[in-house]
Amino acid sequence: GGRLADWQLGEPVRLTHDMVADARKVDSAGDCSATVSVQWDQSVLYVLAQVADDALQFGEPGMQQWWEKDSLELWVGTTQIGLNLSPKGSQARSASARLEGAQIALTPAADGKGYIVEAALPWSVLGRAAPKPGDSFPFAVGINDADATGSREGQLYFPRTWTHSQPDSFAVAVLGDEQGKAPAAPATAAAKFRNVKQVADPAGIEFETDVSELKQPAVVRLTVPDRSTDLVVDVDLPDRSVSNAAFVALEPF
Numbered sequence: 622g623g624r625l626a627d628w629q630l631g632e633p634v635r636l637t638h639d640m641v642a643d644a645r646k647v648d649s650a651g652d653c654s655a656t657v658s659v660q661w662d663q664s665v666l667y668v669l670a671q672v673a674d675d676a677l678q679f680g681e682p683g684m685q686q687w688w689e690k691d692s693l694e695l696w697v698g699t700t701q702i703g704l705n706l707s708p709k710g711s712q713a714r715s716a717s718a719r720l721e722g723a724q725i726a727l728t729p730a731a732d733g734k735g736y737i738v739e740a741a742l743p744w745s746v747l748g749r750a751a752p753k754p755g756d757s758f759p760f761a762v763g764i765n766d767a768d769a770t771g772s773r774e775g776q777l778y779f780p781r782t783w784t785h786s787q788p789d790s791f792a793v794a795v796l797g798d799e800q801g802k803a804p805a806a807p808a809t810a811a812a813k814f815r816n817v818k819q820v821a822d823p824a825g826i827e828f829e830t831d832v833s834e835l836k837q838p839a840v841v842r843l844t845v846p847d848r849s850t851d852l853v854v855d856v857d858l859p860d861r862s863v864s865n866a867a868f869v870a871l872e873p874f
Contacts, residue, residue, distance in 0.1 A: 638652060642783060653674055668695065672737070674736065706725070711738075713740070752796055756796045815828065815830070826842070829841075839856050
């Protein structure tokens with residue numbers, strides 16, 4: 622473990638000391654900061670974390686509240702994985718149990734001012750089927766920092782918007798190919814509503830939209846007559862000579 626030359630490093634995620642989350646006592650980059658790189662294959666998600674930490678406080682293997690000691694955690698979708706770090710043997714854990722099948726190597730820095738973590742996390746542990754390039758999912762990564770008190774004082778998280786158990790607050794990870802490039806996103810579908818404008822007397826809106834059975838757009842007007850609780854829907858075609866069983870233009874606006 623700890624041989625960075627073994628990794629083909631792309632652009633890492635950077636956790637700076639001001640990206641504090643649920644525990645907010647982080648004084649400087651030397652107190653706690655990190656870069657995190659992620660790679661993948663069809664079987665495993667690989668994580669490399671290079672952490673600066675001026676007071677190492679690792680927990681015991683199998684510690685239930687692993688987040689109270691120096692540790693890493695990440696979210697893949699709704700699945701949280703905690704890396705319970707220990708020189709005696711690190712484990713991947715949920716909030717309550719060990720997750721079998723993960724491999725973790727911890728290498729403390731020679732000067733005691735940080736550590737390197739290398740983890741191989743099977744997709745099955747992450748609750749996902751074998752992926753392919755272009756797949757995407759909510760992703761977040763955090764560091765827990767225990768200092769002189771022996772329990773957690775600081776926590777950093779990427780992205781800054783992270784909120785516990787809320788995937789819509791995470792970043793979005795997109796899996797690249799062997800060259801590190803994600804497949805091009807599909808072309809954006811045409812807007813369903815076009816030329817939207819406000820109308821008066823009675824008040825409402827008007828817009829164009831496509832009707833699959835026709836070769837021209839429909840013009841739709843939604844209005845609410847004065848002192849009425851009714852919503853009136855009027856639909857017309859630019860060329861009312863075009864009709865079929867699914868749509869017959871009866872009256873103009």
